[in-house]
Amino acid sequence: MIKKIGIGVAIAAAWGIAWAAKEAFAIPDYAMWLGIIAVVGVLASFNIESRLSAIEERVIRKDYSGIIAQLEGERHKPQHKQPESLAAGGAIASRIRPQHESLFEDFRWFAALMNRHIADEWAIEELPTTDVQGYEGPEIGRMYDVWYNACEVGRMQVALGAGALLSKEKQRSARVELKLNYLRFIPYRDAHSLLYEIGLLTGSFDRTNGEAFRATAASAATDALTGYLWEAVRQPDLDPWFDFMAEGPYDVLHDQVEHWRKNGIDPMTRWGGDRDGGADI
Incomplete structure (x- = not known):
């Protein structure tokens, strides 16, 4: 008035x-x-x-107050729903190859290992589906929800790496793809820890130069986040999705899974596939 x-x-x-x-x-x-x-x-x-x-x-400029409240809320405890087999998860039986079975078995504790080493706010939760998305159609692998505290921020999937089905030597090869939303509201160190761990578990480990191996994983994570930041600043009115991909023979993951198997440790039953692991790693 x-x-x-x-x-x-x-x-x-x-x-x-x-x-x-x-x-x-x-x-x-x-x-x-x-x-x-x-x-x-x-x-x-x-x-x-x-x-x-x-x-x-x-x-x-959307109102993100609700999303931010979830991102700052209580951490989501993963409730894994692991498929019993590739076929049980929805994969077409006639398309399943021995390489798919090996990948499925090798990555059975991938989520548990991720949860043990990434920043505390993250939670990787396996889904019951094995029918994942490929470049040209459906592929076969494992699928995960990605949480940051109380907010479900994206998806991650594992499938065979390029040429794995054609390799005569049957060399291990996996492709891990990550798609996230709301990354601009997540602290850099936490985001980096997630990408770094994916690169570390997926890459080719050089036992003679472990520092170089870790530096490569860290550099890939930094480059991906720098590119996302550039686009977020260049187009501030948009809320871009973040895409990240790592591919390799997953040496570190394979060695850890073998260690757990030999020692009779099932991280899904012992720790619920979460971060409680003590010194058994």
Whole structure:
């Protein structure tokens, strides 16, 4: 109400000043009316532009307060729903090859190992499906939900690496793909820990130079986050998805799974596939 009264007083004052100027300088009536129309047009244009900007702000810049509250909420404890077999998870039986079976078995504790080493806020939760998405259609592998505290932020999947079905030597090869949303609201160190661990578990481990191996995984994570940051700054009105892919013979994962097997440790039953593991690794 006070604002409206103030606007009315300002208009009345402006009208009085204009009328006094007209009398003092003998300005013709038509010139006064043209001036008034021009001023009204400018004010109307400014008002319309302000309203359009407010509407655009509400449409383009979404309200993320609810998402941020979930990201800062209590951590989600993973509830794994591991498929008993590739066929039970939805894979077409006629398409299953020995390489698929080996990959399925080798990655049976992938989520458990991830949960043990990534930042505390993350949770990787395996899904019951084995029918994953490939470049040109359905593929066979394992699928996971990715949580950051109380917010489900994306998906991760494992499938055979390029050329794995054609390799005569039957060399191990896996492709891990990650797709995340809301990454801009997640601290850099936490995001880096997730990508670094994927690269570490997926890559080719050089036992003679472990530092170089870890540096390569760290560099890949840094490069991916830098690229995402660039696009987020370049197009601030968009909320881009984050995509990350790592591929390799997963030496570290394979060695850890073999260690657990030899020692009779099943991290899914002993620790629920989560981070409680003590010194058994």
